[in-house]
Amino acid sequence: MLRYALSRVLLALPLLFxxxxxxxxxxxxxxxxxxxxxxxxxGNPALVARLREQFGLDRxxxxxxxxWITGVARGDLGVSFRSQMPISTIIVDRIxxxxxxxxxxxxxxxxxxxxxxxxxxxxxxxxxxxLITSATLFGLAVPxxxxxxxxxxxxxxxxxxxxxxxxxxxxxxxxxxLRLTLLPAVTLGLAISPYLARLTxxxxxxxxxxxxxxFAQAKGLxxxxxxxxxxxxxxxxxxxxxxxxxxxxxxxxxxxxxxLFNWPGMGRLVASAVVERDYAMIEAxxxxxxxxxxxxxxxxxxxxxxxxxxxxxx
Amino acid sequence: xxxxxxxxxTVLEVRDLAVExxxxxxxxxxxxxxxxxxxxGEIVGVVGESGSGKxxxxxxxxxxxxxPGRIVGxxxxxxxxxxxxxxxxxxxxxxGRRMALIPSDAGAALNPVTRIGxxxxxxxxxxxxxxxxxxRQGRIxxxxxxxxxxxxxxxxxxxxxxxxxxxxxxxxxxxGVQLGPDLLIAxxxxxxxxxxxxxxxxxxxxxxxxxxxxAILFVTHDMTAVAEICDRVLVMYAGQIVESxxxxxxxxxxxxxxxxxxxxxxPPLGGEPPEELTTIPGAPPDPRAWPVGxxxxxxxxxxxxxxxxxxxxxxxxxxxxxxxxxxxxxxxxCHFPDALVEAVGGLVR
Amino acid sequence: MTAKxxxxxxxPKAAVRRRMPLRTAIGSGLxxxxxxxxxxxxxxxxxxxxxxxxxxxxxxxxxxxxxGTDELGRDVASRIASGARATALIALGAVGIATAVAIxxxxxxxxxxxxxxxxxxxxxDLFLAIPSLLVAIGVVGVFGASxxxxxxxxxxxxxxxxxxxxxSAVVGIRSRAYIDAARxxxxxxxxxxxxxxxxxxAPLVLLQTTVLLGFAVLDEAAxxxxxxxxxxxxxxxxxxxxxxxxxILAQPELALVxxxxxxxxxxxxxxxxxxxxxxxxxRRIS
Ligand SMILES: Nc1ncnc2c1ncn2[C@@H]1O[C@H](COP(=O)(O)OP(=O)(O)OP(=O)(O)O)[C@@H](O)[C@H]1O
Ligand code: SF4
Ligand SMILES: [Mg+2]
Numbered sequence: 001m002l003r004y005a006l007s008r009v010l011l012a013l014p015l016l017f018x019x020x021x022x023x024x025x026x027x028x029x030x031x032x033x034x035x036x037x038x039x040x041x042x043g044n045p046a047l048v049a050r051l052r053e054q055f056g057l058d059r060x061x062x063x064x065x066x067x068w069i070t071g072v073a074r075g076d077l078g079v080s081f082r083s084q085m086p087i088s089t090i091i092v093d094r095i096x097x098x099x100x101x102x103x104x105x106x107x108x109x110x111x112x113x114x115x116x117x118x119x120x121x122x123x124x125x126x127x128x129x130x131l132i133t134s135a136t137l138f139g140l141a142v143p144x145x146x147x148x149x150x151x152x153x154x155x156x157x158x159x160x161x162x163x164x165x166x167x168x169x170x171x172x173x174x175x176x177x178l179r180l181t182l183l184p185a186v187t188l189g190l191a192i193s194p195y196l197a198r199l200t201x202x203x204x205x206x207x208x209x210x211x212x213x214x215f216a217q218a219k220g221l222x223x224x225x226x227x228x229x230x231x232x233x234x235x236x237x238x239x240x241x242x243x244x245x246x247x248x249x250x251x252x253x254x255x256x257x258x259x260l261f262n263w264p265g266m267g268r269l270v271a272s273a274v275v276e277r278d279y280a281m282i283e284a285x286x287x288x289x290x291x292x293x294x295x296x297x298x299x300x301x302x303x304x305x306x307x308x309x310x311x312x313x314x
Numbered sequence: 315x316x317x318x319x320x321x322x323x324t325v326l327e328v329r330d331l332a333v334e335x336x337x338x339x340x341x342x343x344x345x346x347x348x349x350x351x352x353x354x355g356e357i358v359g360v361v362g363e364s365g366s367g368k369x370x371x372x373x374x375x376x377x378x379x380x381x382p383g384r385i386v387g388x389x390x391x392x393x394x395x396x397x398x399x400x401x402x403x404x405x406x407x408x409x410g411r412r413m414a415l416i417p418s419d420a421g422a423a424l425n426p427v428t429r430i431g432x433x434x435x436x437x438x439x440x441x442x443x444x445x446x447x448x449x450r451q452g453r454i455x456x457x458x459x460x461x462x463x464x465x466x467x468x469x470x471x472x473x474x475x476x477x478x479x480x481x482x483x484x485x486x487x488x489x490g491v492q493l494g495p496d497l498l499i500a501x502x503x504x505x506x507x508x509x510x511x512x513x514x515x516x517x518x519x520x521x522x523x524x525x526x527x528x529a530i531l532f533v534t535h536d537m538t539a540v541a542e543i544c545d546r547v548l549v550m551y552a553g554q555i556v557e558s559x560x561x562x563x564x565x566x567x568x569x570x571x572x573x574x575x576x577x578x579x580x581p582p583l584g585g586e587p588p589e590e591l592t593t594i595p596g597a598p599p600d601p602r603a604w605p606v607g608x609x610x611x612x613x614x615x616x617x618x619x620x621x622x623x624x625x626x627x628x629x630x631x632x633x634x635x636x637x638x639x640x641x642x643x644x645x646x647x648c649h650f651p652d653a654l655v656e657a658v659g660g661l662v663r
Numbered sequence: 664m665t666a667k668x669x670x671x672x673x674x675p676k677a678a679v680r681r682r683m684p685l686r687t688a689i690g691s692g693l694x695x696x697x698x699x700x701x702x703x704x705x706x707x708x709x710x711x712x713x714x715x716x717x718x719x720x721x722x723x724x725x726x727x728x729x730x731g732t733d734e735l736g737r738d739v740a741s742r743i744a745s746g747a748r749a750t751a752l753i754a755l756g757a758v759g760i761a762t763a764v765a766i767x768x769x770x771x772x773x774x775x776x777x778x779x780x781x782x783x784x785x786x787x788d789l790f791l792a793i794p795s796l797l798v799a800i801g802v803v804g805v806f807g808a809s810x811x812x813x814x815x816x817x818x819x820x821x822x823x824x825x826x827x828x829x830x831s832a833v834v835g836i837r838s839r840a841y842i843d844a845a846r847x848x849x850x851x852x853x854x855x856x857x858x859x860x861x862x863x864x865a866p867l868v869l870l871q872t873t874v875l876l877g878f879a880v881l882d883e884a885a886x887x888x889x890x891x892x893x894x895x896x897x898x899x900x901x902x903x904x905x906x907x908x909x910x911i912l913a914q915p916e917l918a919l920v921x922x923x924x925x926x927x928x929x930x931x932x933x934x935x936x937x938x939x940x941x942x943x944x945x946r947r948i949s
Contacts, residue, residue, distance in 0.1 A: 018789040030805050125381075134686065137937055141929035143881055145888050145904065146922030153915040164912060215423035217378055219437045219489065220410030229436075233427055252796035256885055260911070270797070271889040274804040282804050290793045309473040310426055 098265030108189025117200025139194035148187035199242035244300030331388035359540035362550030418502035420486035424474035431470025480511035552609040569646035690934025704744030749899035754879035760818025769829025790823035836863035877932035
């Protein structure tokens with residue numbers, strides 16, 4: 001078990017290293033002088049000098065990388081040239097909002113997608129399966145901003161049940177904070193549900209085809225015991241893996257949904273950093289989102305190994 | 315349930331069983347009019363080519379034919395209780411307790427995420443819920459010891475994949491016999507195992523019969539195994555039983571050309587049994603449209619030998635008693651069973 | 664053997680396959696609608712999508728303006744129809760780029776194996792660790808938002824997973840191709856391998872291209888919505904979203920109207936690709 005966990009972690013390390021190299025090279029890929037690209041030819045000389053210092057573009061690549069990565073390791077992601085603030089401070093400020101939205105959205109999605117996927121997968125080819133599969137095909141076609149606009153129009157503008165946009169930290173006013181979370185979370189949760197539901201369905205379909213299912217029936221076990229103890233229990237590791245994959249959709253979706261609802265999370269930084277050509281910020285975000293995805297999937301793999309005794313051996 | 319005759323007598327009585335699988339545009343009648351009887355303490359072999367309908371028949375007995383397949387007709391009586399009319403809950407209550415299954419590949423049939431002990435316990439807990447936990451534990455160890463699993467007290471805490479194939483199969487046998495079923499269905503219980511383990515599992519089946527008088531339906535491709543442990547044998551071809559009788563009599567004088575061909579395919583003594591009985595030239599007919607006449611006609615050497623009589627291809631032979639040989643219960647589905655005796659020798663090339 | 668047979672008995676593939684052809688019918692109908700919009704939409708509507716008429720801004724639907732007018736009084740229907748062209752071209756271009764990268768790379772790695780395979784697989788894994796929309800946004804960061812960048816950005820964000828798909832398909836086909844090739848001699852050996860790979864990959868490529876077209880339409884729209892795609896006033900479905908976003912609270916119906924064609928197009932693609940997938944699965948089983 002421990003050996004397996006260790007080997008998984010060791011496998012993730014080169015990936016993280018590769019990610020850091022990629023993010024590092026990214027800024028250096030920008031045609032011409034990135035500082036000029038950011039500030040224009042007539043940029044403020046003091047700022048130009050400071051950015052040159054930060055990126056160290058005149059030094060050899062290897063030493064640039066070395067310095068940058070040791071900074072990253074200490075939590076120093078450089079300075080955003082727009083706001084002149086340390087990037088790590090900006091990002092840390094936004095983590096609570098992003099986590100609140102992503103967590104609530106994930107909850108919404110789990111409540112919708114897992115039951116739907118299980119119901120469809122348990123009886124492949126049935127009416128219910130056809131219905132759910134068609135619904136996921138439609139859901140995959142509905143962009144998150146479209147869905148969000150629709151929900152906003154109905155529930156905020158017309159029915160006036162919830163505020164349409166905005167964010168209040170949970171600690172400041174829990175009730176208002178939750179009310180504001182509702183629409184964006186439902187939007188994002190619904191947006192990623194088709195993916196999760198399809199992954200869930202195929203995990204369940206695969207499991208009911210295993211020959212331990214008819215054997216369990218031949219033992220006279222109740223349908224309830226078979227679906228819980230056999231089918232779902234055996235599909236669980238795949239479901240965890242599906243969850244890891246879904247995080248990618250969650251991240252992509254959050255960029256859009258945060259923009260739509262004026263939600264001050266990390267996703268908002270992405271679009272604004274690109275528009276403002278804040279390369280240090282883009283670099284940091286690539287690193288963080290990639291690292292997040294790698295880490296989440298690593299954790300999912302470890303959880304899978306806990307859930308499946310066969311994995312632990314290898 | 316009705317009071318039952320617990321001693322001896324007929325355990326299983328199947329009449330005219332039929333199973334169909336609707337496909338897009340056609341229907342596969344995988345089992346077509348199967349009759350069979352099994353007495354208490356009897357081991358009945360079921361042989362026949364791949365696809366002949368052995369497994370589907372066995373699953374139908376257990377009431378486990380799944381959508382889109384369905385049992386379209388016939389009667390299955392277990393110790394006098396008609397199963398055809400029972401609802402899914404009542405059937406489930408009989409499964410595992412009154413009739414049990416030993417799967418062919420226990421490695422795949424055991425729940426990979428549940429410990430052996432807990433898995434053996436599932437059946438007990440389901441069918442004997444009133445039994446206290448401690449007593450169930452005792453019975454689990456007991457049954458595992460009886461099937462010859464070494465050191466059962468440590469094995470119960472292991473997962474299926476930590477056991478060898480032979481040990482997995484023993485566990486599956488233990489789960490099959492733990493509640494002393496009237497009928498044990500063993501669908502190729504040894505195909506996944508190597509020869510020495512196969513022999514041990516066969517021995518185990520004999521022990522089970524000896525100890526609890528369980529009737530056993532033993533599906534196999536291995537005629538040698540049939541000769542070793544079975545009392546009677548049923549030969550299936552194209553969804554039907556084409557011959558039945560005691561092993562000794564059938565082997566000595568087969569009453570159907572297909573049986574004859576199967577027997578001729580047995581390797582000489584000491585040789586490896588073949589993976590599959592493919593030595594008969596030709597292929598079985600398309601299950602979506604069975605031939606009108608004898609289903610074996612296309613491949614039948616006897617028919618050719620007899621100069622291609624019209625009955626073979628125009629009239630479906632019925633299962634008829636072979637009065638001329640052996641005991642009652644010797645039956646064959648051929649128009650010319652007696653010609654077979656005369657033709658012995660020159661039949662199969 | 665028996666275990667397998669029992670599996671078949673329990674979870675019949677036949678039933679999985681037996682889905683309503685209704686799905687294909689709806690998919691084809693909607694698909695046709697989209698194709699027609701792209702092909703002759705602007706001509707049928709016959710309005711200049713760039714003609715500004717401030718006096719008539721935010722007008723509702725009328726005989727003159729079927730879908731009303733936008734914030735500058737431009738005809739929404741004609742902006743959507745001509746935007747459909749831009750979006751279709753972007754989607755085709757992006758999928759073209761992804762395919763052009765993925766197929767050679769997938770073939771190369773699947774066939775050669777060894778260190779080439781190792782290196783490419785690692786790079787693919789690395790790119791897969793970054794959500795594809797983020798990869799696309801990164802590309803926009805380098806080149807600046809434009810039509811060309813959108814094509815490039817989407818193409819580059821799809822190649823990793825497409826390459827992985829092709830590679831594993833090639834690995835699956837390879838051994839069989841070699842076995843069959845071993846039965847013949849000389850130059851025809853190559854031909855056998857080539858035919859096997861081609862016949863093996865063609866359905867997969869067809870399916871993936873379809874699926875990716877749907878993704879590309881969605882992602883073009885997402886980039887546009889974020890202001891990182893096609894830039895207004897140039898018409899595309901994405902830029903239409905960017906324009907309507909400014910009035911999302913005051914005039915939300917504009918944003919909804921801008922989104923409907925996206926839903927229709929992608930739903931059509933999804934229905935058709937799902938039908939295609941079922942067809943291919945069925946063929947693989949039999
Ligand atoms: N789910 C299914 N859908 C369609 N046809 C099926 C299905 N299951 C079984 N069949 C049909 O039933 C026939 C009999 O299959 P069965 O598994 O009983 O053969 P078998 O005698 O057990 O063969 P084997 O020796 O290979 O185990 C097959 O030829 C097949 O056509
Ligand atoms: S009925 Fe005719 S074809 Fe059929 S087994 Fe007998 S001899 Fe052969
Ligand atoms: Mg079978």
